[in-house]
Amino acid sequence: MSRFLRFSFRDADLPPMSCKVGRRGRVLDLSLIAWLTLIWVLLWSTLNLANVITGVIVASAVCLAFPLPPVDLGLRLHPWGIIRLAGYLLYDMYTSGVRVTRQIFSSTPHQAAVIGVPLRCRGDLMLAAVAVAVSNVPGGSVIEVRRATATVFLHVLDADRPEELEAARRQVWRLEELTVRAFGTRDEIARVAEPPPPPQLVAGRPAP
Amino acid sequence: MNAWLQILDTAGALLVLLGAAICLLGVIGMLRLPDVLSRSHAATKPQTLGIILVLAGVALRLRTGMDFATLALIGFFQMLTGPVASHLVARSAYRTGQVQHEELLFDELDEQLTDGRQPPGPA
Numbered sequence: 001m002s003r004f005l006r007f008s009f010r011d012a013d014l015p016p017m018s019c020k021v022g023r024r025g026r027v028l029d030l031s032l033i034a035w036l037t038l039i040w041v042l043l044w045s046t047l048n049l050a051n052v053i054t055g056v057i058v059a060s061a062v063c064l065a066f067p068l069p070p071v072d073l074g075l076r077l078h079p080w081g082i083i084r085l086a087g088y089l090l091y092d093m094y095t096s097g098v099r100v101t102r103q104i105f106s107s108t109p110h111q112a113a114v115i116g117v118p119l120r121c122r123g124d125l126m127l128a129a130v131a132v133a134v135s136n137v138p139g140g141s142v143i144e145v146r147r148a149t150a151t152v153f154l155h156v157l158d159a160d161r162p163e164e165l166e167a168a169r170r171q172v173w174r175l176e177e178l179t180v181r182a183f184g185t186r187d188e189i190a191r192v193a194e195p196p197p198p199p200q201l202v203a204g205r206p207a208p
Numbered sequence: 209m210n211a212w213l214q215i216l217d218t219a220g221a222l223l224v225l226l227g228a229a230i231c232l233l234g235v236i237g238m239l240r241l242p243d244v245l246s247r248s249h250a251a252t253k254p255q256t257l258g259i260i261l262v263l264a265g266v267a268l269r270l271r272t273g274m275d276f277a278t279l280a281l282i283g284f285f286q287m288l289t290g291p292v293a294s295h296l297v298a299r300s301a302y303r304t305g306q307v308q309h310e311e312l313l314f315d316e317l318d319e320q321l322t323d324g325r326q327p328p329g330p331a
Binding site (some may be wrong): 043067100132135142144 | 250291
């Protein structure tokens with residue numbers, strides 16, 4: 001006879017931070033529910049008991065109605081890494097704004113290029129996080145992400161000099177390292193600690 | 209109202225103005241830049257910086273903890289959703305042949321996408 005609600009700290013079969021509801025055994029991710037509740041409370045802009053309770057109810061209902069596969073996303077939170085990533089992003093966003101402004105008002109036409117940058121991390125979530133981080137900073141906007149080879153393709157606005165492209169690549173790798181150090185598992189962190197892939201994978205192309 | 213509050217209010221107003229100006233720059237860039245991919249740069253990057261400055265300005269004027277958290281949430285979602293939208297626009301522009309390949313210096317995606325098959329032209 002199974003009980004209606006089973007929590008993962010009582011039941012080793014369940015993934016961490018989750019609970020199982022009902023006979024059919026729908027698995028709810030408790031950290032996801034906590035996050036959705038936090039958003040709900042923030043949207044109401046008042047922290048009181050009623051908001052928290054309705055938030056938990058709404059979050060559970062949403063999770064039951066739109067179930068996600070019970071997989072380990074590979075999301076870990078490293079507070080110091082998150083602070084470093086946020087600081088770097090804010091600084092970069094400022095320089096990004098300045099650079100795009102200069103490009104907008106420059107009278108000479110610039111040369112754009114599409115480059116592929118192979119990444120070192122492999123997790124889906126990490127790929128997505130790196131792509132989002134890259135889009136927010138100067139240099140490139142993401143056109144395409146190839147999951148099999150973990151390569152992001154960027155459109156670089158001023159690619160007049162080869163150094164610019166090299167700088168764009170290095171920046172993507174730097175951001176990748178920061179992002180994975182903020183959110184990645186230990187495996188992924190070990191992977192990004194290694195040097196970036198050798199240039200012949202990227203540079204085997206006619207010189208501009 | 210003491211002097212500090214006035215300073216905070218003024219700083220907030222300045223930040224809002226600055227953020228709005230940067231958003232305006234993004235719009236000008238949309239008009240001036242030549243093609244879809246370049247325009248997507250102008251549409252996303254100054255916009256994100258602008259909205260974060262506006263939010264910081266509003267936070268300086270509201271000065272309550274809960275409003276601050278809500279504004280942080282807005283900024284978070286802006287940074288999360290903007291790149292997704294711009295990626296989708298860029299991707300569909302690329303794949304439907306809205307990109308002038310001869311104007312690009314070089315194109316590493318094209319080599320991998322086509323793989324010796326027909327180049328992606330306008331259908």
